[in-house]
Amino acid sequence: MAEKVLMKGNEALAEAAIQCGCKHYFGYPITPQTEIAAYMSKRLPKEGGVFLQAESEVAAINMVLGATAAGVRSMTSSSSPGVSLKSEGVSYIAGSDLPALIINVQRGGPGLGGIQPSQSDYWQATKALGHGDFQMFVLAPSTIQEMVDFVPLAFEVGEKYRVPSMILSDGMLGQMMEPVEFPEKKDTAIAEKPWATNGHQNKRPKNIVNSLYIEPEVLENLVKERYERYEKIKAEEQRAEEFMTEDAEIVIVAFGASSRVARSAIKTAREEGIKVGMVRPITLWPFPEKAIEKTIPTAKKYLCVEMNMGQMVDDVRLVVNGRKPVEFFGRTGGVIPTPAEVLDQIRALAGKEM
């Protein structure tokens, strides 16, 4: 068993990336993710890796595209306004069937917004980080340990299906400290990347990394093939934590930082005899439909708790599909809901129902 160390979320994530073989980092400063870049700049040169502070977020994501096309594990990190700038490159990465890791340590928006924690990029991450038909594999950590554990997972799934991956974190998880343990298994990168553009050495046909297809039928077929992979990801890669859901009549759905708040409210509500539990989506895409579905038999009501104006609640409603009422509670703009606020919501729902 490895030793536990106390680390800041952003730094723990960066260390996890280095340990799992990501030696090529391209980034640009923005609060509250800058510690990732700072940590990489300190560590990567000593690991024989590459840290490059790009001229823009736009350039950084395209450097990631180049490095990953050349066959190495590569990542970039940013916070909300910077992630918007990366959307062009992410669309090209998806359209070129490349894996790559993008970190979003979310802050309040829209526009320059604020610098406090937020979850208001849920739609961006799960529905449309860029133009065109495509999806990313999106993980939402809720602890610093998960900031560590999800890095190799994001790379592995991304490389297996050749899709971009995102870790959707937030300013709270990025800035807070918790004890973490690093996995024993280190570099998990797959060695064989027959598609890589790293020079054919006159030993194989040339490779082309490309997202341009002028013939509509050709492009349609490629997109359809990609969607077959997305269906496999939906079938095999859904992840969620089920917390006190066995008999839950009120089912809270919350991810990331807001799930931490919801968890303490649930514990108090249970002491008051309220049958409440939580489904905590770990993968935001694919959305953990199976875990939600499992709660339908006992659930009388659902409550989505988010740090936005109500984004994931759409996906919960799609799964519940009118069978039960789905309520929403959220704070936004960088405000973190308090356990007391969530408890009040639970009590109100219980009072109405029971």
Added chain:
Amino acid sequence: MAVVFEKTKALTDVPFHYCPGCTHGIVHRLVAEVLDELGVVGQTVGVASVGCSVFSYNYFNCDMVQAAHGRAPAVATGIKRAVPENVVFTYQGDGDLAAIGMAETVHAATRGENITVIFINNAIYGMTGGQMAPTSLPGQITQTSPYGRDTATAGHPIRVCELLSTLSGTALAQRVTVDSVKNVNIAKKAIKKGFQNQIDKKGYSIIEVVSTCPTNWGLTPEESMKWLRENMLEYYPLGVYKDIDAEGGDK
């Protein structure tokens, strides 16, 4: 029988889609011959940019990556940093390099990114049908400057080699053209130097090729060459703007 002529192996058999009189074909050929002569086709990765030359990924016989508009220097940086033994080049037009991709271009140059940039300057956006480019000449009529480029409102054309020659990371900035046998030979020599610089780890090399676009200029191939000589070369003088090998470093 003695072989007097052979097609370069660094080009595929896919026929070029370029218009008659367009100089992309000549420049592709020169780049390919240089890759062949340096014996680096197998370790080369080319980056195609958005514009008429985007399909160059079908023509060069090395690994190729197609980049987003203007982002070729960033993509090339990623490739080069991942595998420094690779020879990496970008092939970019004037809209791509000097408008939407100017930030990427300037920063790749100032970092001394060890890549070779082939810059096609034909003073117009070709693929989208002839709009004003950052290098369109004052008074030049294009689809988006129908009354002629008015510098009072549309600004002045950018002289890329002059601009990049001020940066310490630039190893070579040379402007050439391919309107005559003599100039084709000079262009090839410059391109070869650009690649040799990369092999010798000297930094960012850019070869600007003053080029034609007969279709969007509305001229015949022959008239285009004449227009290039009479108009473009005056605003964009040929020559070496920076060569770190030359004495004193700069021109």
